[in-house]
Amino acid sequence: MTARSDIPPAGWRDWLTTDTPQSRTQARLGRAWAGWTAFRRNRLAVAGLLIVLALVVVAALAPVLAPYHPYAQDLNGRLLPPSLAHWLGTDAFGRDILSRLIHGARLTLMIVALVAATAPLAGLAIGTAAGYFGGWVDTVLMRITDIALAFPKLILALAFVAALGPGIENAVIAIAITSWPPYARIARAETLTVRHADFISAARLQGASSLRIILGHIMPLCVASLIVRTTLDMAGVILTAAGLGFLGLGAQPPLPEWGAMIANGRQYVLEQWWVAAMPGLAIFIVSLGFNLLGDGLRDVLDPKGD
Amino acid sequence: MMIDIQDLQIRFGQGADAVTAVDGVTLSVREGESFGLVGESGSGKSTVLRAVSGLNDEWTGRIAVAGTEQGAKRPRGFYKLCQMVFQDPYGSLHPRHTVDRILAEPIAIHGLGDADARIVRVLRDVGLGPAFRFRYPHQLSGGQRQRVAIARALVLEPRVLLLDEPTSALDVSVQAEILNLLRRLRAEHGLTLVLVTHNLAVVANLCDRLAVMNRGRLVEEMTVEELRRGAAREPYTLQLLRASQGYDRATAESFRDYA
Amino acid sequence: MTDDAPLLEVSNLRVAFPTRTGMAEAVRGVSFTLGREKLGIVGESGSGKSMTGRSILRLVPPPGRVSADRLAFRGEDLLAASPRRLRDIRGRRIAMVMQDPKYSLNPVMTVGRQIAEAYRVHSHAGAAEAKRRALEMLAAVRIRDPERVYDRYPHEVSGGMGQRIMIAMMLIPGPDLLIADEPTSALDVTVQMQVLAILDDLCSQRGMGMIFVSHDLNLVASFCDRILIMYAGRVVESCRASELHTATHPYTRGLLASLPRIGEPPGDLPVLSRDPAWLTAGLEA
Ligand SMILES: Nc1ncnc2c1ncn2[C@@H]1O[C@H](COP(=O)(O)OP(=O)(O)O)[C@@H](O)[C@H]1O
Ligand SMILES: Nc1ncnc2c1ncn2[C@@H]1O[C@H](COP(=O)(O)OP(=O)(O)O)[C@@H](O)[C@H]1O
Ligand SMILES: [Mg+2]
Ligand SMILES: [Mg+2]
Numbered sequence: 001m002t003a004r005s006d007i008p009p010a011g012w013r014d015w016l017t018t019d020t021p022q023s024r025t026q027a028r029l030g031r032a033w034a035g036w037t038a039f040r041r042n043r044l045a046v047a048g049l050l051i052v053l054a055l056v057v058v059a060a061l062a063p064v065l066a067p068y069h070p071y072a073q074d075l076n077g078r079l080l081p082p083s084l085a086h087w088l089g090t091d092a093f094g095r096d097i098l099s100r101l102i103h104g105a106r107l108t109l110m111i112v113a114l115v116a117a118t119a120p121l122a123g124l125a126i127g128t129a130a131g132y133f134g135g136w137v138d139t140v141l142m143r144i145t146d147i148a149l150a151f152p153k154l155i156l157a158l159a160f161v162a163a164l165g166p167g168i169e170n171a172v173i174a175i176a177i178t179s180w181p182p183y184a185r186i187a188r189a190e191t192l193t194v195r196h197a198d199f200i201s202a203a204r205l206q207g208a209s210s211l212r213i214i215l216g217h218i219m220p221l222c223v224a225s226l227i228v229r230t231t232l233d234m235a236g237v238i239l240t241a242a243g244l245g246f247l248g249l250g251a252q253p254p255l256p257e258w259g260a261m262i263a264n265g266r267q268y269v270l271e272q273w274w275v276a277a278m279p280g281l282a283i284f285i286v287s288l289g290f291n292l293l294g295d296g297l298r299d300v301l302d303p304k305g306d
Numbered sequence: 307m308m309i310d311i312q313d314l315q316i317r318f319g320q321g322a323d324a325v326t327a328v329d330g331v332t333l334s335v336r337e338g339e340s341f342g343l344v345g346e347s348g349s350g351k352s353t354v355l356r357a358v359s360g361l362n363d364e365w366t367g368r369i370a371v372a373g374t375e376q377g378a379k380r381p382r383g384f385y386k387l388c389q390m391v392f393q394d395p396y397g398s399l400h401p402r403h404t405v406d407r408i409l410a411e412p413i414a415i416h417g418l419g420d421a422d423a424r425i426v427r428v429l430r431d432v433g434l435g436p437a438f439r440f441r442y443p444h445q446l447s448g449g450q451r452q453r454v455a456i457a458r459a460l461v462l463e464p465r466v467l468l469l470d471e472p473t474s475a476l477d478v479s480v481q482a483e484i485l486n487l488l489r490r491l492r493a494e495h496g497l498t499l500v501l502v503t504h505n506l507a508v509v510a511n512l513c514d515r516l517a518v519m520n521r522g523r524l525v526e527e528m529t530v531e532e533l534r535r536g537a538a539r540e541p542y543t544l545q546l547l548r549a550s551q552g553y554d555r556a557t558a559e560s561f562r563d564y565a
Numbered sequence: 566m567t568d569d570a571p572l573l574e575v576s577n578l579r580v581a582f583p584t585r586t587g588m589a590e591a592v593r594g595v596s597f598t599l600g601r602e603k604l605g606i607v608g609e610s611g612s613g614k615s616m617t618g619r620s621i622l623r624l625v626p627p628p629g630r631v632s633a634d635r636l637a638f639r640g641e642d643l644l645a646a647s648p649r650r651l652r653d654i655r656g657r658r659i660a661m662v663m664q665d666p667k668y669s670l671n672p673v674m675t676v677g678r679q680i681a682e683a684y685r686v687h688s689h690a691g692a693a694e695a696k697r698r699a700l701e702m703l704a705a706v707r708i709r710d711p712e713r714v715y716d717r718y719p720h721e722v723s724g725g726m727g728q729r730i731m732i733a734m735m736l737i738p739g740p741d742l743l744i745a746d747e748p749t750s751a752l753d754v755t756v757q758m759q760v761l762a763i764l765d766d767l768c769s770q771r772g773m774g775m776i777f778v779s780h781d782l783n784l785v786a787s788f789c790d791r792i793l794i795m796y797a798g799r800v801v802e803s804c805r806a807s808e809l810h811t812a813t814h815p816y817t818r819g820l821l822a823s824l825p826r827i828g829e830p831p832g833d834l835p836v837l838s839r840d841p842a843w844l845t846a847g848l849e850a
């Protein structure tokens with residue numbers, strides 16, 4: 001027999017949407033396809049996805065895309081308004097704002113990626129453990145979460161940066177440390193709703209360990225809402241990072257971090273508005289992209305309304 | 307004796323809010339027997355079953371399964387001996403796991419080899435073809451889900467199957483299929499069954515013996531033969547029997563509360 | 566509006582839901598007339614029983630669409646009724662009891678006040694009069710201590726009592742027609758019988774008509790006067806309840822055969838095998 005069951009029968013679309021998948025991979029891809037089909041119907045979400053993808057592409061190809069070097073100063077061409085030579089004008093040192101924004105996309109993306117890779121995972125671990133074990137584990141973990149939650153995020157981040165010293169790495173650490181509590185709360189709430197479900201009881205009755213139940217049965221049910229929340233939070237992370245940069249506590253000169261760029265432009269905001277407005281616009285567009293994407297993901301991953 | 311329960315007491319809550327859900331239940335089930343536990347909702351049937359299965363560890367009394375006295379925490383080997391099927395086929399399967407993953411899980415936990423062959427065999431056993439193997443629960447009907455739940459319980463080849471209202475959420479035509487399936491599996495695997503239900507007709511169809519519970523107490527034990535003849539001794543059981551015969555204006559008038 | 570018109574006339578009722586692959590018809594051409602009787606609608610889950618009951622009061626959830634050649638309550642066209650007229654009919658003339666009382670009762674108002682409000686909305690009676698009627702109604706649904714239950718909140722009463730309260734609330738305006746969608750499925754058999762006795766009395770004493778939706782064949786056969794058996798959105802058979810055992814449609818016969826019975830010896834139950842022809846051949850009652 002040479003027939004392989006993995007070969008799409010009629011077309012790949014039928015293969016993906018079949019009710020009788022033949023393999024693990026097919027089942028998984030079919031599920032992903034169904035999600036994409038639902039996502040695709042939301043125009044705004046697709047727009048958000050395109051913005052976020054554009055950010056990634058711009059960051060990856062920054063040296064190719066940027067017309068100038070981000071640090072190249074031209075003291076004769078300071079504060080030039082947007083023109084054909086400098087599409088978005090130049091700043092106080094005569095650096096091309098567009099080039100700086102393009103390179104700044106790397107910093108923004110790095111901040112977003114680092115925060116997204118740490119805070120939600122920490123929150124997920126803490127929240128599911130608290131929710132699943134209950135009792136004193138829950139009490140201790142949730143009191144810690146409450147305390148962390150009680151401080152305004154920016155102020156706490158400020159305190160951390162002040163203690164650790166300014167710099168973009170410390171800004172990321174500060175943001176990550178201050179942003180896990182909401183994820184822990186979400187994960188705990190999700191855990192509480194499924195903790196007594198029959199399928200969790202069934203797993204216990206098979207002799208599954210608590211770790212196995214949390215990792216294999218509970219976490220998969222929490223990640224959907226965490227992904228949504230993380231995506232929606234990314235706008236806030238970018239703003240906090242920019243805020244720290246603006247206050248001089250985040251990225252240090254001459255790094256083209258968007259928040260720091262606004263800070264540099266603030267003295268000229270009345271006459272040379274573009275110096276501050278262009279990075280502001282970039283922050284706005286990227287934040288909006290993450291928000292739209294998050295809303296779309298919520299409809300796909302978290303269909304509670306149905 | 308496969309299952310031996312003596313003076314089982316189970317309380318929930320503390321102080322003034324405490325409820326005694328199970329109050330001094332003593333019963334035993336022979337090996338290979340099919341035993342029915344009937345009663346109205348809240349009478350404590352599920353609570354007894356959950357204590358036997360090891361899901362509930364707050365009980366006093368004595369529970370022995372296959373001759374071994376059981377404590378609050380069960381050794382892993384216990385779960386190979388005794389498995390449970392839940393009432394709601396919509397709540398007892400993990401929504402993000404395929405049938406394949408659901409059935410592979412117990413095999414992995416107990417380190418049994420040969421997962422592929424076992425999964426195919428157990429799926430065939432419960433009357434589902436290999437076509438169902440990679441489906442998600444939302445792609446299955448209620449009856450198919452209940453078959454998967456039964457397959458999950460059987461994959462460890464237990465000797466005791468605890469069934470908590472396994473057909474209550476299903477249509478009668480599907481209920482008939484599941485009851486037939488359980489009868490066949492019992493014969494083929496020599497299973498001991500404990501069936502919790504509020505439906506006397508289901509017990510009459512599948513069980514050899516039954517016990518009636520009311521408000522946490524065991525009211526009466528009888529054989530299904532006696533049930534069929536309507537030869538109950540306790541007035542509570544007689545009332546339950548009458549209520550199961552369909553609506554009758556005069557009968558409804560005669561019902562009273564038994565404490 | 567004429568008094569000799571049947572209570573309810575339904576002809577070629579259809580309910581459809583738009584889906585990705587076109588319109589999915591949940592009810593496909595149901596017709597029946599109802600007098601002052603207890604009409605049972607039975608069938609498996611998904612056969613369209615609830616949608617049939619709901620479409621009479623135009624309570625089909627969006628985006629569902631209802632159409633019918635005729636849908637008339639005492640000669641009055643319900644499909645053409647204005648929203649205001651419909652609100653007036655709902656509750657006062659036609660009442661509906663659903664399976665789960667928890668979703669239908671307001672959790673932050675005592676049950677007694679809810680019943681009294683239901684009475685006042687339709688009768689414009691004073692507060693004292695409404696309370697008196699509500700207490701009477703609670704007693705009528707066999708609630709032992711109406712004064713005490715009057716001041717309870719919905720979460721403080723048991724399921725069986727909640728269902729009786731729900732019935733009291735629906736019946737206090739004195740409707741001509743009651744649509745009961747699995748009103749007793751969540752209840753224990755003995756409580757179920759008691760609740761049915763209440764409904765039975767109300768039908769015989771007030772001359773109320775009733776549509777009783779249930780999946781329990783035995784129950785419907787023993788409780789109702791007439792039965793419609795639904796399959797995949799159609800009525801495949803209709804008969805007098807007392808003659809259900811002589812039903813001829815293979816679907817009805819299959820359902821009856823698959824029921825376990827206390828008196829029968831154990832053994833495999835006949836399993837229903839579905840004939841695709843049942844989907845197309847419908848019987849217009
Ligand atoms: N986890 C729990 N916490 C508090 N009370 C419970 C719990 N489980 C069951 N009970 C109570 O125990 C009694 C028996 O419940 P149960 O065993 O589920 O009854 P049955 O299965 O016969 O319907 C009920 O009064 C119920 O409210
Ligand atoms: N909101 C909805 N969208 C799409 N289909 C629906 C919706 N609600 C019900 N249906 C379909 O209508 C059919 C009949 O439902 P229902 O009347 O509730 O059945 P029953 O009460 O007999 O169990 C079902 O097959 C169901 O799939
Ligand atoms: Mg139970
Ligand atoms: Mg229904």
